[in-house]
Amino acid sequence: ETGVTQTPRHLVMGMTNKKSLKCEQHLGHNAMYWYKQSAKKPLELMFVYSLEERVENNSVPSRFSPECPNSSHLFLHLHTLQPEDSALYLCASSQDKTSPSYEQYFGPGTRLTVT
């Protein structure tokens, strides 16, 4: 596998369910990101990890819980979600977070539907 992979690609869950999204990067990068993408809205940065340490948490509700066990893997744990949380969740990685010119590499995303 190359680049950034995400599983599952599609997820339908009820509001009382607990599920997890997984992201893996095979690029040797030190920074990883979770974004939420809703139709016709800008990408919303949710969490940033740099060298496995969470460095940003942009006022995300506690029903979203990230985990970064190592620099290659990132998880987003979901529980008691709301229908408005339905969106495309994108994972990205970059060489590190200290240089502005490092582009982010994105995974294909998980299309989440909350019923």
Next chain:
Amino acid sequence: GQNIDQPTEMTATEGAIVQINCTYQTSGFNGLFWYQQHAGEAPTFLSYNVLDGLEEKGRFSSFLSRSKGYSYLLLKELQMKDSASYLCAAVDSNYQLIWGAGTKLIIKP
């Protein structure tokens, strides 16, 4: 506040040229990215500008004017596969990307 503006949708003809504009207001500025995103796929990097001027990369060029808070992406010799959304993102003083909502480009034969 921080803000990125770009048109919601544009239509162009195969073989033609199209310019997608982006204006930004950020706390500090450390460059501007353009990404391409085909429907149902991941965004992919197109360009990064930090200095004023035009940078050409094949059929795609990107321009930046820091004094005007303005950038554009120029696509030449349009092909049907260029139908996609084009995302503009400015880097603020904290090295965080501030994203626009994207411009959906429709190419007609």
